[in-house]
Amino acid sequence: PPRSAREILATVRAALRARDKIAAEPRYYCFLDWRVDFAARELIDGSGMLVDLTDGEFSVLRAFVKRPRRVLTRDILLEDARGPDSDAYDRAIDVQVSRLRRKLRARDDEIIRTIRNEGYFFVPSVTRA
Numbered sequence: 746p747p748r749s750a751r752e753i754l755a756t757v758r759a760a761l762r763a764r765d766k767i768a769a770e771p772r773y774y775c776f777l778d779w780r781v782d783f784a785a786r787e788l789i790d791g792s793g794m795l796v797d798l799t800d801g802e803f804s805v806l807r808a809f810v811k812r813p814r815r816v817l818t819r820d821i822l823l824e825d826a827r828g829p830d831s832d833a834y835d836r837a838i839d840v841q842v843s844r845l846r847r848k849l850r851a852r853d854d855e856i857i858r859t860i861r862n863e864g865y866f867f868v869p870s871v872t873r874a
């Protein structure tokens with residue numbers, strides 16, 4: 746059925762707001778000597794080398810980098826990594842975090858801390874670039 750001009754205008758305005766929000770988000774986030782490029786979905790170490798991450802590992806890293814120095818529960822990480830309607834169970838996040846730790850540990854010891862009975866804590870401060 747045809748839509749009213751008011752409805753079409755509201756849809757266009759919502760799309761423009763969403764676009765502006767995405768454009769306002771910084772492309773790079775930095776912690777220690779690491780750089781995360783959200784647009785390219787890349788993790789770069791201090792020497793400029795690209796670190797190979799799976800989609801799941803990158804999604805978990807993104808959640809940590811966007812909310813540093815806060816405890817994130819498995820449920821929060823799972824929702825960020827897989828979406829709110831995911832059927833994955835919370836232990837899948839433990840595997841992603843373990844793999845991510847291994848890749849980050851090559852240079853720095855404790856970047857992601859386990860908080861017993863709560864979740865995970867991203868230790869370093871993060872800057873937007």
